[in-house]
Amino acid sequence: MENLVVGLGNPGPEYAETRHNIGQMVVDELARRGASSLSVSKKTHTRTATVRLAGRPVAIGVPMSYMNVSGGPTSSLMKYCSVQPTDVIVVHDELDIPFGTVKIKRGGGSAGHNGLKDVTKALGTPDYVRVRVGIGRPPGRMEVATFVLKPFSAAERKELPFLVDDAADAVEAILEHGLEAAQMRFHTKG
Numbered sequence: 001m002e003n004l005v006v007g008l009g010n011p012g013p014e015y016a017e018t019r020h021n022i023g024q025m026v027v028d029e030l031a032r033r034g035a036s037s038l039s040v041s042k043k044t045h046t047r048t049a050t051v052r053l054a055g056r057p058v059a060i061g062v063p064m065s066y067m068n069v070s071g072g073p074t075s076s077l078m079k080y081c082s083v084q085p086t087d088v089i090v091v092h093d094e095l096d097i098p099f100g101t102v103k104i105k106r107g108g109g110s111a112g113h114n115g116l117k118d119v120t121k122a123l124g125t126p127d128y129v130r131v132r133v134g135i136g137r138p139p140g141r142m143e144v145a146t147f148v149l150k151p152f153s154a155a156e157r158k159e160l161p162f163l164v165d166d167a168a169d170a171v172e173a174i175l176e177h178g179l180e181a182a183q184m185r186f187h188t189k190g
Contacts, residue, residue: 004059004083005030005171006046006074008092008115010067010149019135020148023091024062025160026133026167031060033168038062044076054176059083067115071122078123088128089171090119093148097134100159102166104174104183105130112144129179133167 007027008020015021031038034051038061041048048061059081063073078088086106096111097103107127110116120126138147152160166186173182 002056002058002083003087003089003175004061004078004081005053005089005091006070006077006119007060007062008067008070008090008119009062011064015149017151018149019093019152020067022093022133022135022164022167025164026091026131026171027060027062029164029168030171033172034058034060040064041077041080044080045073046077048077054172056175058175069118070115071118071120074119075122085123085125085128088123089131089174090116090128091131091133091167091171092116093135094132095135095137095144095148097132097136099134099136099156100163101134102163102170102186103132103134104170104179104186105132106179129174131167131170131174133163 005027007023009024010020030053031049031051034053036049036051038047038049045064046061047064050057050059061077063070065073092115106129110120138144170182170186173185
């Protein structure tokens, strides 16, 4: 296996439609595109599948743990698939990017995202690729923790399928054309 794509989120139906689970939504879309579905791996504590993306087999998965402890399952799946941290693509929600926008980068800090903090700690490096899916900032004085665990608004839900598609396209662009070409494509969208 050359790459592993991990979508961050929280387990359970009460979190399924929340902003924090956009990473899982994107991995579910990649599974659909690969004509597969995720199945439980007790060994790695993830839901996972191998799908064909960009013309080659790619492992995809979502931790079955809560967001803040995503690192252990991500690391277990990475080792199980025999990939290096630099070949891991993590898809996650990003407060500092407007809703509907997708940005891509390798490495960097966690910007207060506890899921990323835990993944970085478990992988032993921040040098993995991140597909950052914009969810925007909370309105008014709403706490960040409250905001990310709320479902998308009615207006956002209308746009959500397009955002999930864009983020899945970004993953495929990274796999097919490389990080820099994918960044050029997604960072210059107007």
